[in-house]
Amino acid sequence: MLIAERRRRLLEQVHDRGYVSFRELADALDISESTVRRDLRSMVDEGLLAATRGGVGPIRPARPVAPLSAPRAPAGGPDADLAGGADDGHGAGGGVTDGGAKGRAGGGRLPAEHRADPVPDQREAIAAHAASLIVPGTAILLGPGRTTTALARRLGGIEQLTVVTNSVSVTQALIDLPQIDVVLVGGALRRSIGAVVGPITEQALQGLRGAQVFLSGEGVTAARGLTTPNVFAAATDQALMTAGRQVIVLADHTKVGHDTMCQTVPSDRIDVLVTDTAADPDTVRRLRAEGVDVRLV
Structure with a gap:
Protein backbone atom coordinates (compact mmCIF):
# COMPACT_ATOMS: atom_id res chain seq x y z
CA MET A 1 0.00 0.00 0.00
CA LEU A 2 1.36 3.42 -0.96
CA ILE A 3 2.13 5.79 1.92
CA ALA A 4 -0.40 8.38 0.72
CA GLU A 5 -3.16 5.79 0.46
CA ARG A 6 -2.30 4.33 3.88
CA ARG A 7 -2.40 7.74 5.53
CA ARG A 8 -5.64 8.64 3.77
CA ARG A 9 -7.25 5.49 5.16
CA LEU A 10 -5.86 6.18 8.65
CA LEU A 11 -7.33 9.65 8.49
CA GLU A 12 -10.69 8.20 7.44
CA GLN A 13 -10.62 5.79 10.39
CA VAL A 14 -9.95 8.61 12.87
CA HIS A 15 -12.67 10.81 11.36
CA ASP A 16 -15.20 7.96 11.22
CA ARG A 17 -14.41 6.14 14.48
CA GLY A 18 -12.33 8.57 16.52
CA TYR A 19 -11.67 6.46 19.61
CA VAL A 20 -9.52 3.56 18.38
CA SER A 21 -6.37 1.80 19.54
CA PHE A 22 -3.17 1.17 17.61
CA ARG A 23 -4.18 -2.48 17.29
CA GLU A 24 -7.61 -1.62 15.91
CA LEU A 25 -6.09 0.74 13.34
CA ALA A 26 -3.44 -1.84 12.44
CA ASP A 27 -6.08 -4.53 11.99
CA ALA A 28 -8.34 -2.26 9.96
CA LEU A 29 -5.55 -1.47 7.50
CA ASP A 30 -3.68 -4.79 7.78
CA ILE A 31 -0.43 -3.06 8.74
CA SER A 32 1.87 -3.17 11.77
CA GLU A 33 1.31 -1.14 14.95
CA SER A 34 4.75 0.47 14.54
CA THR A 35 3.69 1.76 11.12
CA VAL A 36 0.48 3.15 12.62
CA ARG A 37 2.44 4.97 15.34
CA ARG A 38 4.91 6.42 12.84
CA ASP A 39 2.17 7.63 10.50
CA LEU A 40 0.15 9.18 13.34
CA ARG A 41 3.18 11.12 14.57
CA SER A 42 3.77 12.52 11.09
CA MET A 43 0.12 13.40 10.60
CA VAL A 44 -0.03 15.24 13.92
CA ASP A 45 3.16 17.15 13.09
CA GLU A 46 1.69 18.16 9.74
CA GLY A 47 -1.53 19.41 11.31
CA LEU A 48 -3.74 16.73 9.77
CA LEU A 49 -4.81 15.46 13.19
CA ALA A 50 -5.18 17.26 16.47
CA ALA A 51 -4.99 16.37 20.15
CA THR A 52 -8.31 15.72 21.87
CA ARG A 53 -9.41 14.13 25.11
CA GLY A 54 -9.18 10.80 23.28
CA GLY A 55 -5.61 11.43 22.20
CA VAL A 56 -6.00 12.13 18.47
CA GLY A 57 -8.93 13.48 16.52
CA PRO A 58 -9.89 15.59 13.52
CA ILE A 59 -8.82 19.20 13.20
CA ARG A 60 -11.54 21.72 13.95
CA PRO A 61 -13.18 23.01 11.87
CA ALA A 62 -13.54 19.67 10.13
CA ARG A 63 -11.56 19.23 6.94
CA PRO A 64 -12.24 16.98 3.96
CA VAL A 65 -10.51 13.67 4.40
CA ALA A 66 -8.84 13.51 1.01
CA PRO A 67 -6.34 16.44 1.06
CA LEU A 68 -3.22 15.24 2.86
CA SER A 69 -1.26 18.42 2.16
CA ALA A 70 -3.43 20.72 4.23
CA PRO A 71 -1.48 23.43 6.09
CA ARG A 72 -0.43 22.97 9.68
CA ALA A 73 -2.92 24.22 12.26
CA PRO A 74 -1.73 27.58 13.63
CA ALA A 75 0.11 27.51 16.94
CA GLY A 76 -2.11 28.47 19.83
CA GLY A 77 -5.27 27.54 17.88
CA PRO A 78 -8.27 25.79 19.38
CA ASP A 79 -6.48 22.45 19.53
CA ALA A 80 -3.18 23.75 20.94
CA ASP A 81 -4.43 23.67 24.52
CA LEU A 82 -6.40 20.66 25.61
CA ALA A 83 -9.29 20.35 27.98
CA GLY A 84 -8.91 17.66 30.58
CA GLY A 85 -5.60 15.94 31.08
CA ALA A 86 -3.96 13.08 32.85
CA ASP A 87 -3.40 13.10 36.54
CA ASP A 88 -0.72 10.47 35.95
CA GLY A 89 1.25 12.23 33.27
CA HIS A 90 -0.18 10.47 30.20
CA GLY A 91 -2.92 12.87 29.16
CA ALA A 92 -3.81 13.81 25.64
CA GLY A 93 -2.17 17.18 26.09
CA GLY A 94 1.25 15.63 26.45
CA GLY A 95 0.64 13.21 23.61
CA VAL A 96 0.66 15.54 20.67
CA THR A 97 1.79 18.99 21.75
CA ASP A 98 4.44 20.46 24.01
CA GLY A 99 1.97 23.01 25.31
CA GLY A 100 3.86 25.79 23.49
CA ALA A 101 4.35 29.33 24.71
CA LYS A 102 0.70 29.66 25.55
CA GLY A 103 0.84 26.67 27.88
CA ARG A 104 3.97 27.97 29.59
CA ALA A 105 2.39 31.38 30.01
CA GLY A 106 -0.54 29.86 31.86
CA GLY A 107 -3.10 29.68 29.06
CA GLY A 108 -2.89 25.87 28.65
CA ARG A 109 -2.91 22.80 30.87
CA LEU A 110 -0.04 22.47 33.31
CA PRO A 111 1.86 19.19 33.58
CA ALA A 112 0.17 16.83 36.03
CA GLU A 113 2.79 17.28 38.75
CA HIS A 114 1.95 21.01 38.91
CA ARG A 115 -1.80 20.52 39.33
CA ALA A 116 -3.71 19.68 42.49
CA ASP A 117 -3.67 15.94 43.19
CA PRO A 118 -7.24 14.57 43.39
CA VAL A 119 -6.17 11.36 45.19
Whole structure:
Protein backbone atom coordinates (compact mmCIF):
# COMPACT_ATOMS: atom_id res chain seq x y z
CA MET A 1 0.00 0.00 0.00
CA LEU A 2 1.36 3.42 -0.96
CA ILE A 3 2.13 5.79 1.92
CA ALA A 4 -0.40 8.38 0.72
CA GLU A 5 -3.16 5.79 0.46
CA ARG A 6 -2.30 4.33 3.88
CA ARG A 7 -2.40 7.74 5.53
CA ARG A 8 -5.64 8.64 3.77
CA ARG A 9 -7.25 5.49 5.16
CA LEU A 10 -5.86 6.18 8.65
CA LEU A 11 -7.33 9.65 8.49
CA GLU A 12 -10.69 8.20 7.44
CA GLN A 13 -10.62 5.79 10.39
CA VAL A 14 -9.95 8.61 12.87
CA HIS A 15 -12.67 10.81 11.36
CA ASP A 16 -15.20 7.96 11.22
CA ARG A 17 -14.41 6.14 14.48
CA GLY A 18 -12.33 8.57 16.52
CA TYR A 19 -11.67 6.46 19.61
CA VAL A 20 -9.52 3.56 18.38
CA SER A 21 -6.37 1.80 19.54
CA PHE A 22 -3.17 1.17 17.61
CA ARG A 23 -4.18 -2.48 17.29
CA GLU A 24 -7.61 -1.62 15.91
CA LEU A 25 -6.09 0.74 13.34
CA ALA A 26 -3.44 -1.84 12.44
CA ASP A 27 -6.08 -4.53 11.99
CA ALA A 28 -8.34 -2.26 9.96
CA LEU A 29 -5.55 -1.47 7.50
CA ASP A 30 -3.68 -4.79 7.78
CA ILE A 31 -0.43 -3.06 8.74
CA SER A 32 1.87 -3.17 11.77
CA GLU A 33 1.31 -1.14 14.95
CA SER A 34 4.75 0.47 14.54
CA THR A 35 3.69 1.76 11.12
CA VAL A 36 0.48 3.15 12.62
CA ARG A 37 2.44 4.97 15.34
CA ARG A 38 4.91 6.42 12.84
CA ASP A 39 2.17 7.63 10.50
CA LEU A 40 0.15 9.18 13.34
CA ARG A 41 3.18 11.12 14.57
CA SER A 42 3.77 12.52 11.09
CA MET A 43 0.12 13.40 10.60
CA VAL A 44 -0.03 15.24 13.92
CA ASP A 45 3.16 17.15 13.09
CA GLU A 46 1.69 18.16 9.74
CA GLY A 47 -1.53 19.41 11.31
CA LEU A 48 -3.74 16.73 9.77
CA LEU A 49 -4.81 15.46 13.19
CA ALA A 50 -5.18 17.26 16.47
CA ALA A 51 -4.99 16.37 20.15
CA THR A 52 -8.31 15.72 21.87
CA ARG A 53 -9.41 14.13 25.11
CA GLY A 54 -9.18 10.80 23.28
CA GLY A 55 -5.61 11.43 22.20
CA VAL A 56 -6.00 12.13 18.47
CA GLY A 57 -8.93 13.48 16.52
CA PRO A 58 -9.89 15.59 13.52
CA ILE A 59 -8.82 19.20 13.20
CA ARG A 60 -11.54 21.72 13.95
CA PRO A 61 -13.18 23.01 11.87
CA ALA A 62 -13.54 19.67 10.13
CA ARG A 63 -11.56 19.23 6.94
CA PRO A 64 -12.24 16.98 3.96
CA VAL A 65 -10.51 13.67 4.40
CA ALA A 66 -8.84 13.51 1.01
CA PRO A 67 -6.34 16.44 1.06
CA LEU A 68 -3.22 15.24 2.86
CA SER A 69 -1.26 18.42 2.16
CA ALA A 70 -3.43 20.72 4.23
CA PRO A 71 -1.48 23.43 6.09
CA ARG A 72 -0.43 22.97 9.68
CA ALA A 73 -2.92 24.22 12.26
CA PRO A 74 -1.73 27.58 13.63
CA ALA A 75 0.11 27.51 16.94
CA GLY A 76 -2.11 28.47 19.83
CA GLY A 77 -5.27 27.54 17.88
CA PRO A 78 -8.27 25.79 19.38
CA ASP A 79 -6.48 22.45 19.53
CA ALA A 80 -3.18 23.75 20.94
CA ASP A 81 -4.43 23.67 24.52
CA LEU A 82 -6.40 20.66 25.61
CA ALA A 83 -9.29 20.35 27.98
CA GLY A 84 -8.91 17.66 30.58
CA GLY A 85 -5.60 15.94 31.08
CA ALA A 86 -3.96 13.08 32.85
CA ASP A 87 -3.40 13.10 36.54
CA ASP A 88 -0.72 10.47 35.95
CA GLY A 89 1.25 12.23 33.27
CA HIS A 90 -0.18 10.47 30.20
CA GLY A 91 -2.92 12.87 29.16
CA ALA A 92 -3.81 13.81 25.64
CA GLY A 93 -2.17 17.18 26.09
CA GLY A 94 1.25 15.63 26.45
CA GLY A 95 0.64 13.21 23.61
CA VAL A 96 0.66 15.54 20.67
CA THR A 97 1.79 18.99 21.75
CA ASP A 98 4.44 20.46 24.01
CA GLY A 99 1.97 23.01 25.31
CA GLY A 100 3.86 25.79 23.49
CA ALA A 101 4.35 29.33 24.71
CA LYS A 102 0.70 29.66 25.55
CA GLY A 103 0.84 26.67 27.88
CA ARG A 104 3.97 27.97 29.59
CA ALA A 105 2.39 31.38 30.01
CA GLY A 106 -0.54 29.86 31.86
CA GLY A 107 -3.10 29.68 29.06
CA GLY A 108 -2.89 25.87 28.65
CA ARG A 109 -2.91 22.80 30.87
CA LEU A 110 -0.04 22.47 33.31
CA PRO A 111 1.86 19.19 33.58
CA ALA A 112 0.17 16.83 36.03
CA GLU A 113 2.79 17.28 38.75
CA HIS A 114 1.95 21.01 38.91
CA ARG A 115 -1.80 20.52 39.33
CA ALA A 116 -3.71 19.68 42.49
CA ASP A 117 -3.67 15.94 43.19
CA PRO A 118 -7.24 14.57 43.39
CA VAL A 119 -6.17 11.36 45.19
CA PRO A 120 -3.04 12.16 47.25
CA ASP A 121 -3.60 9.61 50.03
CA GLN A 122 -4.37 6.75 47.65
CA ARG A 123 -1.40 7.63 45.46
CA GLU A 124 1.01 7.59 48.40
CA ALA A 125 -0.40 4.27 49.63
CA ILE A 126 0.08 2.75 46.17
CA ALA A 127 3.63 4.09 46.00
CA ALA A 128 4.47 2.73 49.44
CA HIS A 129 3.26 -0.76 48.52
CA ALA A 130 5.11 -0.65 45.21
CA ALA A 131 8.35 0.26 47.03
CA SER A 132 7.96 -2.83 49.20
CA LEU A 133 8.04 -5.02 46.07
CA ILE A 134 11.51 -3.86 44.99
CA VAL A 135 14.49 -6.11 45.71
CA PRO A 136 17.70 -4.20 46.62
CA GLY A 137 20.57 -4.66 44.21
CA THR A 138 18.38 -5.08 41.14
CA ALA A 139 17.62 -2.84 38.16
CA ILE A 140 14.12 -1.47 37.67
CA LEU A 141 12.42 0.74 35.10
CA LEU A 142 10.10 3.62 36.00
CA GLY A 143 7.80 5.24 33.47
CA PRO A 144 6.48 8.79 33.77
CA GLY A 145 3.58 9.83 35.98
CA ARG A 146 2.64 11.11 39.39
CA THR A 147 2.47 7.68 40.96
CA THR A 148 5.83 6.50 39.63
CA THR A 149 7.34 9.78 40.83
CA ALA A 150 5.80 9.17 44.27
CA LEU A 151 7.42 5.72 44.16
CA ALA A 152 10.79 7.26 43.26
CA ARG A 153 10.61 9.49 46.33
CA ARG A 154 10.32 6.36 48.49
CA LEU A 155 13.48 4.67 47.22
CA GLY A 156 15.85 6.41 49.62
CA GLY A 157 15.75 3.50 52.07
CA ILE A 158 16.99 0.96 49.51
CA GLU A 159 20.69 0.24 49.86
CA GLN A 160 21.56 -0.28 46.20
CA LEU A 161 19.47 0.03 43.07
CA THR A 162 19.66 0.94 39.40
CA VAL A 163 16.72 2.90 37.99
CA VAL A 164 16.13 3.32 34.26
CA THR A 165 13.65 6.06 33.39
CA ASN A 166 12.49 8.47 30.70
CA SER A 167 10.82 10.74 33.26
CA VAL A 168 12.21 14.13 34.26
CA SER A 169 10.31 14.17 37.58
CA VAL A 170 11.49 10.66 38.49
CA THR A 171 15.08 11.75 37.78
CA GLN A 172 14.65 14.83 39.95
CA ALA A 173 13.31 12.69 42.79
CA LEU A 174 16.41 10.47 42.65
CA ILE A 175 19.10 13.05 41.98
CA ASP A 176 20.17 13.39 45.64
CA LEU A 177 20.26 9.63 46.36
CA PRO A 178 23.88 8.53 45.72
CA GLN A 179 23.18 4.85 46.37
CA ILE A 180 20.85 4.74 43.36
CA ASP A 181 22.34 4.62 39.87
CA VAL A 182 20.06 6.48 37.47
CA VAL A 183 20.00 5.73 33.75
CA LEU A 184 18.10 8.51 31.99
CA VAL A 185 17.37 7.43 28.43
CA GLY A 186 17.44 10.03 25.68
CA GLY A 187 14.77 11.14 23.25
CA ALA A 188 12.49 14.01 22.35
CA LEU A 189 11.30 15.95 25.39
CA ARG A 190 7.53 16.31 25.76
CA ARG A 191 7.31 19.06 28.32
CA SER A 192 3.63 18.57 29.08
CA ILE A 193 4.23 15.03 30.35
CA GLY A 194 7.73 15.70 31.67
CA ALA A 195 9.28 12.79 29.80
CA VAL A 196 11.31 11.92 26.73
CA VAL A 197 9.59 9.82 24.08
CA GLY A 198 9.93 8.79 20.46
CA PRO A 199 12.08 6.49 18.31
CA ILE A 200 15.36 7.40 20.03
CA THR A 201 13.89 6.50 23.42
CA GLU A 202 12.37 3.28 22.11
CA GLN A 203 15.67 2.24 20.50
CA ALA A 204 17.63 2.95 23.70
CA LEU A 205 15.25 0.80 25.72
CA GLN A 206 15.61 -2.15 23.35
CA GLY A 207 19.08 -2.87 24.71
CA LEU A 208 18.08 -2.71 28.39
CA ARG A 209 16.55 -5.22 30.80
CA GLY A 210 15.27 -4.79 34.33
CA ALA A 211 13.84 -7.07 36.99
CA GLN A 212 10.69 -4.95 37.24
CA VAL A 213 9.01 -2.17 35.30
CA PHE A 214 6.55 0.17 37.00
CA LEU A 215 4.06 1.92 34.71
CA SER A 216 1.03 4.13 35.14
CA GLY A 217 -1.55 5.33 32.65
CA GLU A 218 -5.08 6.64 32.35
CA GLY A 219 -7.09 3.44 32.21
CA VAL A 220 -7.01 -0.19 33.28
CA THR A 221 -9.54 -2.78 32.11
CA ALA A 222 -9.59 -6.56 31.86
CA ALA A 223 -10.32 -6.36 28.13
CA ARG A 224 -7.46 -4.08 27.12
CA GLY A 225 -5.12 -3.82 30.10
CA LEU A 226 -3.32 -0.51 30.65
CA THR A 227 -4.19 2.31 28.25
CA THR A 228 -3.30 5.94 27.66
CA PRO A 229 -4.75 8.66 25.41
CA ASN A 230 -1.22 9.76 24.53
CA VAL A 231 0.01 8.34 21.21
CA PHE A 232 3.65 9.23 21.88
CA ALA A 233 3.77 7.98 25.47
CA ALA A 234 2.07 4.72 24.44
CA ALA A 235 4.88 3.58 22.17
CA THR A 236 7.53 4.41 24.77
CA ASP A 237 5.56 2.68 27.53
CA GLN A 238 5.40 -0.42 25.33
CA ALA A 239 9.18 -0.34 25.01
CA LEU A 240 9.49 0.02 28.79
CA MET A 241 7.15 -2.95 29.24
CA THR A 242 9.28 -5.11 26.94
CA ALA A 243 12.41 -4.24 28.92
CA GLY A 244 10.99 -5.44 32.26
CA ARG A 245 10.70 -9.07 33.31
CA GLN A 246 7.89 -8.30 35.77
CA VAL A 247 5.31 -5.67 34.80
CA ILE A 248 3.75 -3.76 37.70
CA VAL A 249 0.98 -1.26 36.98
CA LEU A 250 0.27 1.53 39.47
CA ALA A 251 -3.24 2.97 39.10
CA ASP A 252 -5.59 4.59 41.58
CA HIS A 253 -9.30 3.75 41.57
CA THR A 254 -10.21 6.55 39.14
CA LYS A 255 -8.28 4.66 36.43
CA VAL A 256 -9.63 1.16 37.14
CA GLY A 257 -12.47 0.33 34.76
CA HIS A 258 -11.63 3.31 32.55
CA ASP A 259 -10.51 2.78 28.95
CA THR A 260 -8.61 5.18 26.71
CA MET A 261 -7.34 5.21 23.14
CA CYS A 262 -3.94 3.52 23.10
CA GLN A 263 -3.17 0.15 24.65
CA THR A 264 0.24 0.05 26.32
CA VAL A 265 0.19 -3.17 28.36
CA PRO A 266 -2.32 -5.94 27.54
CA SER A 267 -3.86 -7.57 30.58
CA ASP A 268 -1.99 -10.84 29.98
CA ARG A 269 1.31 -8.93 30.37
CA ILE A 270 0.36 -7.26 33.67
CA ASP A 271 1.84 -9.28 36.51
CA VAL A 272 0.76 -7.02 39.38
CA LEU A 273 -1.73 -4.17 39.62
CA VAL A 274 -1.43 -1.98 42.71
CA THR A 275 -4.56 0.09 43.27
CA ASP A 276 -6.63 1.31 46.19
CA THR A 277 -9.64 -0.17 47.94
CA ALA A 278 -12.09 2.12 46.13
CA ALA A 279 -11.35 0.40 42.80
CA ASP A 280 -14.36 -0.97 40.91
CA PRO A 281 -14.97 -4.49 42.32
CA ASP A 282 -16.20 -5.94 39.03
CA THR A 283 -13.11 -4.76 37.15
CA VAL A 284 -10.88 -6.11 39.93
CA ARG A 285 -12.65 -9.47 39.70
CA ARG A 286 -12.24 -9.59 35.92
CA LEU A 287 -8.57 -8.66 36.13
CA ARG A 288 -7.93 -11.39 38.67
CA ALA A 289 -9.71 -13.85 36.38
CA GLU A 290 -7.20 -12.82 33.69
CA GLY A 291 -4.37 -13.81 36.00
CA VAL A 292 -3.43 -10.34 37.26
CA ASP A 293 -2.26 -10.18 40.89
CA VAL A 294 -4.36 -7.24 42.11
CA ARG A 295 -3.14 -5.60 45.32
CA LEU A 296 -5.67 -3.35 47.09
CA VAL A 297 -4.08 -0.84 49.48
